[in-house]
Amino acid sequence: MSDLNDRQRQIMEQLRASGQQSINELAAEFGVATQTIRRDINDLCDQGLARRVHGGVAPPSNPLNLNFHARATLNEDRKRAIANAAAALIPEGSTVLLGIGTTVQYVAEALTQTPDITIVTNNLEVARLMCNAPSCDVHVVAGQLRPEDRDLVGAQALEGYRKFVADFGVIGAGALDPEYGILDFKHFDAEVSNAIRASARRMLLVADHTKWSRSAAHRVAGFDAMDHFITDRLPENVDWSGPPVTLTSGIGHRRPS
Secondary structure: OOOOOHHHHHHHHHHHHHOOEEHHHHHHHHOOOHHHHHHHHHHHHHOOOOEEEOOEEEOOOOHHHOOHHHHHHOOHHHHHHHHHHHHHOOOOOOEEEEOOOHHHHHHHHHHOOOOOOEEEEOEHHHHHHHOOOOOOEEEEOOOEEEOOOOEEEOHHHHHHHHOOOEEEEEEOOOEEEOOOEEEEOOHHHHHHHHHHHHOEEEEEEEOOHHHHHOOOOEEEEOHHHOOEEEEOOOOOOOOOOOOOEEEOOOOEEEOOO
16 A cells, blocks of 8 residues: 555654654654655655655645545554454445545455455546455446546546445545534545445445544535444544444444434
8 A cells, every 4th residue: 555664654643643853853763864764754755745844854735635645644554444344344245336535445455355245436546456356346437537536537437326226335535524524625526425325225434533633625415424434533522423433443333322
């Protein structure tokens, strides 16, 4: 999924949690030369995951809608745990609609171990991963290529989803809002999620807790449109009244009161 080394991943986590980091302090923390840290930082900046500042490194100036590779590396362990929990809810022989988003990509990776799955997707990374699952039947909907997002878009893509009646639809989110529910950054991304919702008997939402701190302009649906929400944790200030939740942080399952 990613070509970052362990030290670069830790730097990314520190940027996310604490903001700007000093090169000298990072070198001392990891016990390496400053030149080594500079090479790590150069790689991160070249991939759009960070930006250089005088004497250090800072989060990217627009972290809300990074390119596909950048998004895939953020919170990877959390996303993979969420994806594994979502895949565990999908039995063999199911038909599954998978849409846009890197957490959805991890769900596809987990589903390669589930026999006789039928996958329908506009996500080219999902299609690539399913090449490792010869027992699965994979349908890629037609559309116009978005190279940065590695997917196919347009009216043909929406119509492609509508030709199926699936057991499960799995969507991610650009942002989560206590009042407005599931949001996304682009109008078409929201349309894809709603096309999936219209063609699936059960809907799974997969998103980590950082999506609550983001803002996006396009509404997908309220939480009540989902049958299950898989996440690492719920914010303390959210009085949850949505669908059943699977928490991957070891707390277990939580249902609305």
